[in-house]
Amino acid sequence: MVALANAIVATVLVLVLVAVFPLGKADLASERAALLALRSSVGGRTLFWNATNQSPCNWAGVQCEQGQVVELHLPAVALSGRIPAGIFGNLTHLRTLSLRFNALTGPLPADLASCINLRNLYLQRNLLSGKIPELLFRLPDLVRLNLGFNNFSGGVPAEFNKLSRLRTLYLQNNQLSGPISQLSLPDLEQFNVSNNFLNGSVPDKLQKFPQDSFLGNSLCGRPLKLCPGDDASASSPSGDIPNNKTKKKNKLSGGAIAGIVIGSVVCLLLLVFALILLCRKKSSKKTSAVEVATVKHPEPELPGDKPVDELENGPGPHSNGAHENGYTVAAAAAAAMAAGNGNKAEANGGGGSGAKKLVFFGNSATAGAARPFDLEDLLRASAEVLGKGTFGTAYKAVLEAGPVVAVKRLKDVTISEKEFKEKIESVGAMDHENLVPLRAYYFSRDEKLLVYDYMPIGSLSALLHGNKGAGRTPLNWEIRSGIALGAARGIEYLHSQGTNVSHGNIKSSNILLTKSYDARVSDFGLAHLVGPSSTPNRVAGYRAPEVTDPRKVSQKADVYSFGVLLLELLTGKAPTHAILNEEGVDLPRWVQSVVREEWTSEVFDLELLRYQNVEEEMVQLLQLAVDCAAPYPDKRPSMYQVVQSIEELRRSSLKEDQDQIQTQHDLVEL
Template sequence: MEIVKHRSMDPFFILLLILLTAPSLPLADLDSERAALLALRSSVAGRTLFWNATNQTPCNWAGVQCQDHHVVELHLPGVALSGQIPTGIFSNLTHLRTLSLRFNALTGSLPSDLASCVNLRNLYLQRNLLSGQIPLFLFNLPDLVRLNMGFNNFSGPISTSFNNFTRLKTLYLENNRLSGSIPELTRLTLDQFNVSNNVLNGSVPVKLQTFPQDSFLGNSLCGPPLSLCPGTDTNDSSPFTTDGGNTSKKKNNLSGGAIAGIVIGSVVFLLLLVFLFIFLCRKKSSKTTSAVDVAAVKHSESDVPRDKSIPDMENGNGYASSTAAAAAAVVAVNKVEANGNGNTAGGAKKLIFFGNAPRAFDLEDLLRASAEVLGKGTFGTAYKAVLESGPVVAVKRLKDVTINEKEFREKIEAVGAVDHQSLVPLRAYYFSRDEKLLVYDYMSMGSLSALLHGNKGAGRTPLNWEMRSSIALGAAQGIEFLHSQGPNVSHGNIKSSNILLTKSYEAKVSDFGLAQLVGPSSTPNRVAGYRAPEVTDPRKVSQKADVYSFGVLLLELLTGKAPTHALLNEEGVDLPRWVQSVVREEWTSEVFDLELLRYQNVEEEMVQLLQLAVDCAAQYPDKRPSMSDVVRSIEELRRSSLKDEQDQIQHDNNDIEL
């Protein structure tokens, strides 16, 4: 009887057992995933993987995202991971959909258990030191949409098994050591593709010929979009090649007399060219003139050779290197004015200074100064002028001024009257019919744009969090002061090349008030990355539009990316949209400049400044804060950052005492 009774209770006990254990099954899975993440951390280190091992759930760890009690995304970009990833970690992370390990120092080959992550959609491995052939097990992940393995040491051929990735949209394999030919990837429908700087040879497959040349450069490839492959005859339909192999025979049918005639004709033609050249030179040298043609000077300025390693100011890189031709151009322009060509009925023109400061130099001193080109900006070309008496000034030569002299003087005198520690002061100006010059204090450290996007080598000055937040605050204070001058007063051209820096890296805003002096055609499309969507006329920029431009500037400061780049990332969108998409779809640290990722004690402040930048760059003007609100927010987060730093120092000192 007992046995029967016991058996009759079996279903009840089984059901009870299921009910009691079912809730713990997801937690058990999460425990295994947590253990796998901790094993990954212990294997490859990482200066920013400060995961709290006592926390039972990894879903609150930085870079980890969960869904339905499983880790589905792991974002660890630029966190100094090093060494080889061991096998046995990803077999416990089988629900991963996104894995980002880019910008680290991982070595060796990929672990074979990565094939267990069958749900993987996005795999970002670029800029590591991974090596070996592209493993075959990788092709067991047919749902991949984005695959970036660029800037590693992968070798061997590109397998035809890439055709397994029927959903793949992005394939980046550039800057590796891949060899052989590119296979026919007929089953793929790619939006983005790059295999440049490998050891590939052969012809570009027909289906990939729609991608630009940059996708294939640095190899031994041929065919569209590159040059034609050797042996390809573009004149197959020509009557000279219709008789099979007799082409060479036809070429040899020329008689000796015909050849001699061709040679004699060529010599006569060359002699005629020489005589014509001598005649033109003598005619030109016989002409004399008592004055320099301003138009010719402007033409020579446009032909100044530039150091291509340092882009011009409009591209955001501030002060460029000097050239003798450019120096001669500006001196020649000044001589035009000094010789009287720029005079009007009022007599000889001169520099007009602002304020009551002593006149340390005059126009004569300026034209005798040695000059070098700083760069070409939205409103004209800027020069560095070193005066014989010692001072160094920056001279901006305006272009496309559309207003008359009276209106120009009224507007420029209003600019000269503005005085604030975060603004580059306008010291003097010069006006004539043909030339308009502005004289500013010279900022020796150049522009923020040059510091962010210029030298990337060993001599680069890294911008830490303290410097960047200080620059952001200084620029914001300068713009806030401009806005305080009246509801209709705005800057109109806020961008990183107009944020100049002193020797102590204090930010000063330049080029304010100049948008009112020139025509709308003077603002090129290249500054559209900073321009608010509602702005149609660059001369009519509201204060809210200034806030938008400043928001883009903040994003540039935080990400290290210039908004004027054609492609900022794999999605190829503008800077505000790119940041918003990454924050929405991935972990926020993906957007930060690598130089900022080492400062983990200020992560919260960095995220706060990023959120402020996104608010400033809101699509609709009424959603944007005022510059006063922006200044207060930056001041608060800088105070918070300073307090955290002091607390950390005190904590370290206490540890030392103990």
């Protein structure tokens, strides 16, 4: 009886303790132990978790609600090795798990299936392998799943259909093979299986996604090319197959056929006539060169070669823009050109009349002008020096008719007029929203001028390293990441024009900005026009180590230069010799040395450190920059991959923010 009484007392005591002390504390203790076990298993250079702190809710990357760990964000912290089993079985309240941009290997642990509340799983940019694990299909609340840029193999399972709430499914850049299963996910918004070994046709329900979602495979069907044996009518939305009755009804009489033939011939003749007129009109516009007679102006003194901050085609936000000698600088160059050449019938000049041309590309109306301007307009324009760059001096010219243009006066052009025209025609044909368009050019024996759209904000170099006093617009993460993406898209477009097409002179002073801080790449295609003496040592901070001739820069060397540009954008520091009269640093080496000492936050510009909520994205972009600036060309990504990475970075961070807002909204409703 005594023993029975003691047992009853003990049971009551346990029940009282459970009622008084919430189970959440016991759960938090087990979660704390699981996180410490994870850290000891896979390391991590920035996991400075204080083991003496009883609550993991104060650790970096850990978020808690009601005494439970609900989010774990550990991107780009050098995690490596396999994720051991027995960790996630104690983290069952997780709703978001982000282990992206690390070096994790092997398959996923089976106990991840215990996290049945998981909504967002970000595992991209690791070395995970094996087939897509079946455990994922036991996570019914999964909304965002990103397994891209790993080593997963096997097929794309039909079991994904079990994840009825799935909105994002990224599987690109793995080793998946075979056909894509018929997926029917009504809420799917983002899908990508590009750069795998998949074959067969694209399933009907996935044909709504763009081509980029399927490139790099052996797939066919919309939105790609039709599969062999398919025809356009078979893939039409209706998919109707006409029966015999319909065929009979569709037979036309002989008179109807004759009428159709006659009508077609008439339409064809009218179309040919219209095309002839259109071609004549286009040819007259494309080569609309304004003949300028001899301009009898006194030859003024041209601006000297005094050092100026390298802004190239765009002033800084606080430039003075003073005129020289009371005479406009652009007019000075044009007057010298006209005075020196106007009375000569040069072999270079085209025509025995001695007149010279200002040749426009495409629509001759420039920068919104109602009519084309000519050399006489440039002579009368008020202008200011913008800067002296690698290929010449740039001026801002304000024409009397209204438009503002940037005029670059080239130096050290050693090629013939015929070769110059051939090369500059290809530059003028470049058309992309992230390039500064070349509007017109002038060629004579003594002067070569290029006319561009004027970019009002100026260059990225001026914005990063110019005035940092009162009134400066702070460059937040949104602006900087947007500039990085715009510049990457512009360079990627250049590379897409051919395997031998590169920029050759990528640096922050050649990234110009519109009023809305959209990036425009300038000075493309000019490296092949000038001699080697026009590439001074001050670009060495951007130059890839394998480059010996600045006129022969590969696309991988462009990627290196862009990597240095990204480091400059993130750190706020100028690379070696990039700015005159100011000491720079070897950015790639400096960043690697700081990161190696586990002081990653010390790398970033102080203006960026005030935005703590985007530190993960900053670290990811930093890692991408380091990859681009790898010493060996074959270790660098392509610009296409760089654009994809930055787009994904910006998109996923936005989605995570939206998911967090949605999660908070859902919790409020509950």
